[in-house]
Amino acid sequence: MTAILTNNSPVLIPLLFLTFGMIIPLVAWKRNNLAWPALMLASLASVAIGVFNVFKVINKGPVHYYLGNWVPPIGIEYVLDHLAAFVMLVINSVAFLVLIHAWKIVPRELPEKEPAYYAAISLMMAGFNGIVITGDLFNLYVFLEISSLSLYGLIAIGEKKSPVAAFRYLIMGTIAASFYLLGVGFIYITTGSLNMADVKAILPSIMDQPTALMALALMVLGMGIKMALFPLHGWLPDAYTYAPSTSSAIIAPTGTKVAAYALLRVLFFVFGVSFVTKTIPMATVLTWLAAIGIIYGSIMAIAQKELKRMLAYSSVAQVGYIGLGIGLANPLALVGAVLHVLNHAFMKACLFLVAGNFRFKLGHSNIFKLNHSIRKKMPWTMAAFTVAALSMVGLPPMAGFFSKWYLALGTLKDSNWHFLVVILISSLLNAVYFFRIIEKVYMKPINSNPAEKEMSVEPTRDEVASSMLIPTLILAAGLIVVGLLNAFIVKGILNFIIPAGM
Amino acid sequence: MVDFILGHYAYWFTLALLVIGLYGMMMKKNLVKKLIGMTIFQVSIIIFFIASSVKWGATVPILDHGDIEKVHLGMTSAIETAKYINPLPHTLMLTAIVVGVATTGVAFGLVIMIYKRYKTLNETELLMRMKKEDDSDSNQ
Numbered sequence A: 001m002t003a004i005l006t007n008n009s010p011v012l013i014p015l016l017f018l019t020f021g022m023i024i025p026l027v028a029w030k031r032n033n034l035a036w037p038a039l040m041l042a043s044l045a046s047v048a049i050g051v052f053n054v055f056k057v058i059n060k061g062p063v064h065y066y067l068g069n070w071v072p073p074i075g076i077e078y079v080l081d082h083l084a085a086f087v088m089l090v091i092n093s094v095a096f097l098v099l100i101h102a103w104k105i106v107p108r109e110l111p112e113k114e115p116a117y118y119a120a121i122s123l124m125m126a127g128f129n130g131i132v133i134t135g136d137l138f139n140l141y142v143f144l145e146i147s148s149l150s151l152y153g154l155i156a157i158g159e160k161k162s163p164v165a166a167f168r169y170l171i172m173g174t175i176a177a178s179f180y181l182l183g184v185g186f187i188y189i190t191t192g193s194l195n196m197a198d199v200k201a202i203l204p205s206i207m208d209q210p211t212a213l214m215a216l217a218l219m220v221l222g223m224g225i226k227m228a229l230f231p232l233h234g235w236l237p238d239a240y241t242y243a244p245s246t247s248s249a250i251i252a253p254t255g256t257k258v259a260a261y262a263l264l265r266v267l268f269f270v271f272g273v274s275f276v277t278k279t280i281p282m283a284t285v286l287t288w289l290a291a292i293g294i295i296y297g298s299i300m301a302i303a304q305k306e307l308k309r310m311l312a313y314s315s316v317a318q319v320g321y322i323g324l325g326i327g328l329a330n331p332l333a334l335v336g337a338v339l340h341v342l343n344h345a346f347m348k349a350c351l352f353l354v355a356g357n358f359r360f361k362l363g364h365s366n367i368f369k370l371n372h373s374i375r376k377k378m379p380w381t382m383a384a385f386t387v388a389a390l391s392m393v394g395l396p397p398m399a400g401f402f403s404k405w406y407l408a409l410g411t412l413k414d415s416n417w418h419f420l421v422v423i424l425i426s427s428l429l430n431a432v433y434f435f436r437i438i439e440k441v442y443m444k445p446i447n448s449n450p451a452e453k454e455m456s457v458e459p460t461r462d463e464v465a466s467s468m469l470i471p472t473l474i475l476a477a478g479l480i481v482v483g484l485l486n487a488f489i490v491k492g493i494l495n496f497i498i499p500a501g502m
Numbered sequence B: 001m002v003d004f005i006l007g008h009y010a011y012w013f014t015l016a017l018l019v020i021g022l023y024g025m026m027m028k029k030n031l032v033k034k035l036i037g038m039t040i041f042q043v044s045i046i047i048f049f050i051a052s053s054v055k056w057g058a059t060v061p062i063l064d065h066g067d068i069e070k071v072h073l074g075m076t077s078a079i080e081t082a083k084y085i086n087p088l089p090h091t092l093m094l095t096a097i098v099v100g101v102a103t104t105g106v107a108f109g110l111v112i113m114i115y116k117r118y119k120t121l122n123e124t125e126l127l128m129r130m131k132k133e134d135d136s137d138s139n140q
Helices: A002-007 A009-027 A032-060 A082-109 A114-133 A137-156 A162-191 A196-206 A210-226 A236-242 A245-271 A273-279 A282-302 A307-328 A331-362 A379-393 A399-413 A417-443 A450-455 A466-492 B002-007 B009-027 B031-052 B065-073 B088-118 B123-139
Strands: A063-066 A077-080
Touching: A002 A009, A009 A032, A009 A063, A009 A077, A009 A114, A032 A063, A032 A077, A032 A082, A032 A114, A077 A082, A077 A114, A077 A196, A082 A114, A082 A245, A082 A331, A082 A466, A114 A137, A114 A245, A137 A162, A137 A245, A137 B088, A162 A196, A162 A210, A162 A236, A162 B009, A162 B031, A162 B088, A196 A210, A196 A245, A210 A245, A210 A273, A210 A282, A236 A245, A236 A307, A245 A273, A245 A282, A245 A307, A245 A331, A273 A282, A282 A307, A282 A417, A307 A331, A307 A399, A307 A417, A331 A379, A331 A399, A331 A466, A379 A399, A379 A417, A379 A466, A399 A417, A399 A466, B002 B009, B009 B031, B031 B088, B088 B123
Parallel strands: none
Antiparallel strands: A063 A077
């Protein structure tokens, strides 16, 4: 029994979530409150398998799993290498923490809809994990659509305006997936294979053909829309703002990261480093778009008055960091980009959970309505917010500093000084939009005005329930822990992700 | 040049469908018309895959008994691939059709939700009503 489980561990996580996507509506058919425990079971198991996979890869090296024992290129291959194991563990553990938080807030925001909602989350996680682990180009498309279809539902279930945001995302997302599929078609016509490793072996002989260039352009365009790369980010702010709190907290850390991961796979593990940097300067285009996106996202974030919308625009900027790291195409920058996948997943999940806590207790998350009473009412939530904000700005020893550090080293390696300037400016802009909230909450002494003192009552402690508070605090503490342990992560895992020829 | 254009007529047709679909999705104001554009767009890609697997004079990919006999008797080393159509693009497109149907279903669900909440499917009108609601919210 254990041998079956350990030998098949690469395929278990997508399979698990896919199965639970169907089981959850059945077990919760009569009793809505059974849906959450069922999903938690799946999520906990996925974290456990994720940890197991990481150790398996570290000890034994990459695992190639053949679905149904069909040897590639005929069958579908799942590749569990350092990168895949790492990203899978990150998205599953963040999703696990967000789901603990969901227990109290989902029944309040979405009464009577829990079974469908949790089933959709399960399907979405199946899609994300499948994208990460698959070694087959068409299989990636299928998982991409599984995750996207559930995402549309998870967004549309929110506020009054959310169906409009979801519809816009659906149009953009379908264009993205279709472009990707068209690119896969071009690759299949020229190489006759869909297996990533196989395609990479065949492609160098036909590199000068326009078909290969077209395939690359289409696939980058498709993934660019999915990861909200500037100027293809139009769907993101509305979608994150109007979605329910749990949806934004689970989509923001995982969704765009997984798309960025798929882009990384396509660029370096299908087309190869020399193709995207020398034959056609796709990586350079990506770098510049990412750099503009970083600045644009940060400036737009400053202009927002709704916390969730600010975080959404900040996501555009943060995805830009990942795109920048991929586009620079050198080992240091790539380590920075993948480390930023981890850090940003923790930071954004933490910040969106804080926004959820505000909505739960205050009924809104409008920045201008936040005031000094919150530091008395919700001290722990605000502490988590402050830690995550400092990490976003990039103060050591928070995690955010180290990924920016690697990115900065990466920009210096090929003397791309201008991108270092972009990173520095955007850190300052991050400071502007986070410190204005911290200033509002912490810097004003309570009741400094004597006239006000008589009018107002002393704010009392009104913190959210511990099931919501603990995940928020774990994520915040995780930022410090990851920051302190980043050398181990880089040495143990991330040094092995560098693709050949970089 | 004429040969190039005529020889690839299936691809020109696909391209035309692709552009029509994109135009519908981007430019049409009515949400249902956008969905019609989306379906045309997806169908164009399905036709592209199918067109790529066409082989003149070839037949369905079910092996001829005579061919199998020949391989067994050692007369030829392999099945003649030129005689059979490549079935893989068709299988892939079966999956893509299913995905397309699911997408259209979700999209119509969203359209119904939007219509129930805003009583319109025109995008301009929709944005106006959403903005109006925002203004009345902020006045309260």
